[in-house]
Amino acid sequence: xxxxxxxxxxxxxxxxxxxxxxxxxxxxxxxxxxxxxxxxxxxxxxxxxxxxxxxxxxxxxxxxxxxxxxxxxxxxxxxxxxxxxxxxxxxxxxxxxxxxxxxxxxxxxxxxxxxxxxxxxxxxxxxxxxxxxxxxxxxxxxxxxxxxxxxxxxxxxxxxxxxxxxxxxxxxxxxxxxxxxxxxxxxxxxx
Amino acid sequence: xxxxxxxxxxxxxxxxxxxxxxxxxxxxxxxxxxxxxxxxxxxxxxxxxxxxxxxxxxxxxxxxxxxxxxxxxxxxxxxxxxxxxxxxxxxxxxxxxxxxxxxxxxxxxxxxxxxxxxxxxxxxxxxxxxxxxxxxxxxxxxxxxxxxxxxxxxxxxxxxxxxxxxxxxxxxxxxxxxxxxxxxxxxxxxxxxxxxxxxxxxxxxxxxxxxxxxxxxxxxxxxxxxxxxxxxxxxxxxxxxxxxxxxxxxxxxxxxxxxxxxxxxxxxxxxxxxxxxxxxxxxxxxxxxxxxxxxxxxxxxxxxxxxxxxxxxxxxxxxxxxxxxxxxxxxxxxxxxxxxxxxxxxxxxxxxxxxxxxxxxxxxxxxxxxxxxxxxxxxxxxxxxxxxxxxxxxxxxxxxxxxxxxxxxxxxxxxxxxxxx
Numbered sequence: 161x162x163x164x165x166x167x168x169x170x171x172x173x174x175x176x177x178x179x180x181x182x183x184x185x186x187x188x189x190x191x192x193x194x195x196x197x198x199x200x201x202x203x204x205x206x207x208x209x210x211x212x213x214x215x216x217x218x219x220x221x222x223x224x225x226x227x228x229x230x231x232x233x234x235x236x237x238x239x240x241x242x243x244x245x246x247x248x249x250x251x252x253x254x255x256x257x258x259x260x261x262x263x264x265x266x267x268x269x270x271x272x273x274x275x276x277x278x279x280x281x282x283x284x285x286x287x288x289x290x291x292x293x294x295x296x297x298x299x300x301x302x303x304x305x306x307x308x309x310x311x312x313x314x315x316x317x318x319x320x321x322x323x324x325x326x327x328x329x330x331x332x333x334x335x336x337x338x339x340x341x342x343x344x345x346x347x348x349x350x351x
Numbered sequence: 352x353x354x355x356x357x358x359x360x361x362x363x364x365x366x367x368x369x370x371x372x373x374x375x376x377x378x379x380x381x382x383x384x385x386x387x388x389x390x391x392x393x394x395x396x397x398x399x400x401x402x403x404x405x406x407x408x409x410x411x412x413x414x415x416x417x418x419x420x421x422x423x424x425x426x427x428x429x430x431x432x433x434x435x436x437x438x439x440x441x442x443x444x445x446x447x448x449x450x451x452x453x454x455x456x457x458x459x460x461x462x463x464x465x466x467x468x469x470x471x472x473x474x475x476x477x478x479x480x481x482x483x484x485x486x487x488x489x490x491x492x493x494x495x496x497x498x499x500x501x502x503x504x505x506x507x508x509x510x511x512x513x514x515x516x517x518x519x520x521x522x523x524x525x526x527x528x529x530x531x532x533x534x535x536x537x538x539x540x541x542x543x544x545x546x547x548x549x550x551x552x553x554x555x556x557x558x559x560x561x562x563x564x565x566x567x568x569x570x571x572x573x574x575x576x577x578x579x580x581x582x583x584x585x586x587x588x589x590x591x592x593x594x595x596x597x598x599x600x601x602x603x604x605x606x607x608x609x610x611x612x613x614x615x616x617x618x619x620x621x622x623x624x625x626x627x628x629x630x631x632x633x634x635x636x637x638x639x640x641x642x643x644x645x646x647x648x649x650x651x652x653x654x655x656x657x658x659x660x661x662x663x664x665x666x667x668x669x670x671x672x673x674x675x676x677x678x679x680x681x682x683x684x685x686x687x688x689x690x691x692x693x694x695x696x697x698x699x700x701x702x703x704x705x706x707x708x709x710x711x712x713x714x715x716x717x718x719x720x721x722x723x724x725x726x727x728x729x730x731x732x733x734x735x736x737x738x739x740x741x742x743x744x745x746x747x748x749x750x751x752x753x754x755x756x757x758x759x760x761x762x763x764x765x766x767x768x769x770x771x772x
Contacts, residue, residue: 236395
């Protein structure tokens with residue numbers, strides 16, 4: 161089948177658009193590791209999570225999002241950020257269910273975005289673990305309306321990159337915190 | 352003291368040792384009295400066992416064993432041990448498998464109120480051990496490479512399989528290519544969606560399109576599954592006198608599910624490829640049944656009469672084994688190298704380029720055989736090499752945990768694979 165000039169022009173236009181989008185995405189991907197906040201000056205990781213959330217929202221529109229961080233004392237996952245805040249209870253209920261049916265541990269194990277429907281079937285929920293090569297730091301939850309379009313594979317890969325960087329930033333923060341707490345007694349003895 | 356399965360843990364029990372997750376994270380300390388919140392933490396991190404004061408897995412099992420008729424238990428034990436005749440019964444993993452199989456069979460027999468005498472040991476079943484073997488002079492002349500190359504039918508796999516291989520081998524291919532190739536095959540798409548919506552993935556929600564399935568479980572994973580499915584349709588029409596095909600696929604699926612579960616304990620990426628490796632691990636045997644029916648029958652007979660493992664009888668009769676043939680076939684079909692090698696070495700993982708992956712497949716095969724979930728013709732439990740168990744480096748509790756998950760998933764998946772249309 162021979163394509164008309166019009167068809168070919170349409171195809172070129174669509175390929176140009178795709179190339180433009182890809183370059184944009186690549187540029188974004190290359191800067192995802194740079195956090196504006198200076199990690200060694202922070203006192204808690206919420207700022208890192210908020211900055212991460214800004215990046216996630218520039219890519220994917222979620223109805224609500226939540227970050228759970230691992231409590232290093234109890235090893236439980238505790239909700240640290242939830243936007244909008246009114247969804248906190250909703251997420252809490254979902255998390256209990258996800259733990260009971262094994263999806264939560266599957267998400268930790270698989271280390272990639274997992275999408276499931278909410279209990280009331282009103283929403284789709286994306287889970288992605290926040291993990292570095294050495295430690296699991298938390299879990300990201302994103303809620304989407306059931307009617308929304310599926311997230312493309314490219315966007316899901318970018319979400320993974322953003323959240324991996326977030327996990328690394330949290331790990332750096334925790335290490336700085338340890339370093340600081342280790343130094344204090346030393347400073348005191350010098351004084 | 353000893354480790355007990357998480358399913359046997361109850362609030363109020365006291366930990367006799369620390370609980371770690373698979374990456375060594377300290378979750379709970381020694382001496383902690385278990386409460387619901389601790390059980391939640393173990394569930395979050397996928398812990399399978401814990402050391403509890405005053406309770407052992409044996410004592411938990413003894414309580415369970417007490418509920419069964421001793422005569423039934425004894426008959427079940429004798430039957431199970433006769434199937435492990437090629438194994439070292441003293442080895443911890445073998446002993447665990449024997450205990451597990453004995454309990455399961457005794458429980459099943461008790462539930463169906465059949466007589467213990469119904470369990471006939473392999474030795475008794477063998478019967479006329481002195482009967483002469485079926486002679487196949489000159490059969491050792493067969494060259495497995497020539498066999499695969501000459502048989503034109505082996506090249507005529509469904510088109511979708513070749514397209515999937517292209518997608519796998521093309522670094523530029525994307526998730527939408529995967530969805531398109533699979534989506535064009537309506538039967539394949541329907542079967543895949545059934546699996547994705549089954550307990551295999553444990554998703555609460557229904558996935559209704561292939562593009563959604565790609566988003567939820569990943570494109571690599573879906574390609575692996577689709578490849579396994581498309582091969583199954585190729586081996587129809589093998590007579591029941593050689594092998595019951597439903598039983599064959601049940602065994603293969605059970606092996607695949609076990610391999611996938613065992614692989615997940617090692618943080619291995621794309622665990623679906625283990626499912627496919629399990630699904631296709633005995634593909635060489637199907638090629639044998641299809642292209643060499645008479646010598647295959649002779650090997651089956653020899654194994655039965657001499658209490659041999661079937662692959663050893665294959666070597667005697669044909670001069671080569673099904674796992675070697677399987678490797679050759681998968682190479683011919685341009686399947687991923689890891690799949691080819693894992694299948695080729697699933698009875699000799701010490702020779703495999705990736706020992707861990709081949710060991711996972713071998714242990715999965717042993718479990719599927721031990722639990723008698725279908726059969727590819729083998730009647731005995733293949734030999735467990737101690738070094739292979741060491742390579743796996745898994746806690747013993749993983750065996751019963753894996754068996755429980757296999758129970759749950761195997762029959763459901765078998766139904767999707769073997770139903771017509």
